[in-house]
Amino acid sequence: MNGEHIQNMLAEKGFIDEPVSTSVKLVEEINRLKKEKNAVILSHYYVDGELQDIADYVGDSLGLSQAAAETTADIIVFVGVHFMAETAKIINPTKKVILPDLKAGCSLADSAPADKFAAFKAQYPDHKVISYINCTADLKTLTDVICTSANAVKIVESFPKDQPLIFTPDKNLGNYINSITGREMVLWDGACMVHEKYSVEKIVDLMDEHPDAEFIAHPECEKPVLLLAKYIGSTTALLGYVQKSAAKKFIVATESGILHQMIKVCPDKIFIPAPSVDSTCGCNDCSYMKLNSLQKLYICLKHELPEIILPDDVIAKAQLPIRRMLEISK
Ligand code: 13P
Ligand code: SF4
Numbered sequence: 001m002n003g004e005h006i007q008n009m010l011a012e013k014g015f016i017d018e019p020v021s022t023s024v025k026l027v028e029e030i031n032r033l034k035k036e037k038n039a040v041i042l043s044h045y046y047v048d049g050e051l052q053d054i055a056d057y058v059g060d061s062l063g064l065s066q067a068a069a070e071t072t073a074d075i076i077v078f079v080g081v082h083f084m085a086e087t088a089k090i091i092n093p094t095k096k097v098i099l100p101d102l103k104a105g106c107s108l109a110d111s112a113p114a115d116k117f118a119a120f121k122a123q124y125p126d127h128k129v130i131s132y133i134n135c136t137a138d139l140k141t142l143t144d145v146i147c148t149s150a151n152a153v154k155i156v157e158s159f160p161k162d163q164p165l166i167f168t169p170d171k172n173l174g175n176y177i178n179s180i181t182g183r184e185m186v187l188w189d190g191a192c193m194v195h196e197k198y199s200v201e202k203i204v205d206l207m208d209e210h211p212d213a214e215f216i217a218h219p220e221c222e223k224p225v226l227l228l229a230k231y232i233g234s235t236t237a238l239l240g241y242v243q244k245s246a247a248k249k250f251i252v253a254t255e256s257g258i259l260h261q262m263i264k265v266c267p268d269k270i271f272i273p274a275p276s277v278d279s280t281c282g283c284n285d286c287s288y289m290k291l292n293s294l295q296k297l298y299i300c301l302k303h304e305l306p307e308i309i310l311p312d313d314v315i316a317k318a319q320l321p322i323r324r325m326l327e328i329s330k
Contacts, residue, residue: 018299026294030054033301040073041297042088044080045235046289049260051079051297058261060236061133062148062329068092069326077301081288082308083109086137089308090318091326097308100296104288106134108220111190112169114138120166124186127164130155131321134192135169137310140318143168146325149219149234152177156185158328172196176219176226194276194286195220198253202275203228206251213272214247218254225253225274242266255286 020026031054034041042064043055052058057067061084068076068088076097078085083106085099112135121129121142131143132152140146147155156177159165165183167174169190178185198221207215207228216238217229226232231241235258242250242262252259253274262271276284300306310318 020295020298024298026298027054030294030298030301033298034077037075037301037304038073039075039077039301040067040071041077041079042067042084044084044257044289045239045261046255046257046286047079047292048257048290050294051292052257052260054294054297055079060148060150060234062150062234063236064088065091065133065148065322066326066329071095075301075304077297078308079292079297080104081106081109081286083134083136085308086310087133087140087322089310090137090140090315090322093310093312093315093319096304098300098304099306099308100293100300101291102306104291106288107193108132108134108169108190109136109139112136112139112188114142117168117188118142120188124164124166127166127186128159129166129168130159130185131168132170132173133322133325137314137318139168140321141314143318143321144324145328146321148325149173150236151325151329152219153180155325155328156181156183170220172222172226173219175223176232191222192220194255194284195253196222197276197278197284198222198225198274199277200224200228202277203251203253206272206275210249210251210272212247213249213251213270214245215251215274216241216253217274221253229253238262239265242269242271253284255289256284257286257289 041055043052043058069091076088078099081104085097089097128144133146133148165185167185168188171187174187214230216231219232249270251272251274256273259271
C-alpha cells in the first residue's frame with residue numbers, strides 16, 4: 001500500500017486533518033506528549049523554522065541518521081521526508097517511527113524505482129553500488145554502501161581505485177563526486193526537483209546585483225550552477241562555511257529552510273535564496289518537506305500515526321549498506 005493511499009485512509013478516519021482547537025498550544029502540547037511517550041523529534045534543515053526549533057536534533061541526512069542510530073527513545077518522530085523516516089526505521093526495527101505526513105516523498109527517491117534499477121545493475125555485474133541515502137528502502141536492498149552528500153567522497157574513496165562503481169540515484173551529485181575523485185562511476189539518471197531547477201541566468205543576474213556576495217551551492221545542483229559556486233557542500237557544510245567565511249552576504253543554492261539556521265548562527269550576515277527557473281517567490285522550496293507542519297506533528301504524536309512499516313526482509317537487507325556507511329563515517 002503506498003503512502004498516499006494510507007494517508008488518504010487516515011484522513012478519511014479523521015486523523016491528519018483533524019481540527020485542532022485554537023486553544024491548544026501546539027508547542028506546549030508537542031513537548032508534553034514527547035515527554036509522556038518518550039519520543040524524540042528529528043528535523044531536517046529543510047522544514048519550516050518552527051519545526052526545526054522544536055526538534056531534539058536538527059541536521060542534515062547524515063547527522064539525522066546518526067542521531068536515529070543513537071537514540072534511546074521509544075518513538076522517533078521524523079520531521080522530514082519518507083526516505084528519512086524509512087532509514088530511521090531500518091536502523092531501529094523495534095522502535096515506532098512516525099512521520100507527520102506520509103505524502104512527504106522525494107522526487108529523487110522516486111526517480112529510481114527498484115525494479116528498473118535492478119535491471120540496470122544487472123548490466124554491470126562487476127560493479128559495486130553506492131546509493132545516495134535519498135532512495136527507497138527497496139533500492140537500499142540493492143546497494144553495497146549508502147552515502148549522503150556530507151560523506152560521499154569518503155564513501156567512494158573507501159573502495160579501491162580499480163573497483164568499478166555505480167552511483168545512484170542522483171546524477172548531479174554523482175558527476176560532482178566523479179570530478180572530485182577522478183573516478184568514472186556509472187551514473188543512474190535521477191535528480192532532485194528542487195536542486196535541478198536553479199536558473200543560471202537569474203543567479204548570474206543576482207551575482208551582478210550583489211558583487212559582495214559569495215555564491216554557495218549544494219552538490220545536488222546541476223554542473224553549470226556548481227561551476228559558478230565559490231563553495232560546494234552538504235547542508236551542514238554550507239552552514240559551517242557561512243560561519244567561517246569573511247563574506248557578509250551569501251547567495252544560497254539549496255532548499256531555503258537552511259536559511260533559518262544560517263540566520264541563527266550569523267545574525268549579522270545576509271542570506272539570499274538562489275532563484276529557480278520557475279519560482280515566483282524568489283526562492284526554491286521542497287514542496288514535500290513543506291508538507292510538515294506543527295499541527296500535523298501534534299496530531300501524529302498524539303495518535304502515533306502514520307507509522308512507517310517495512311517487511312522484515314527489507315529491513316534486514318537494507319540495514320547492511322546503512323550500517324556500512326555509519327561505520328565508515330565514524
Ligand atoms: P543533505 O541533508 O545531505 O544535505 O541533503 C539534502 C537533501 O536533499 C535532503 O533531502
Ligand atoms: Fe528530495 Fe530534493 Fe526534496 Fe531533498 S529537496 S527531499 S532530494 S525532492
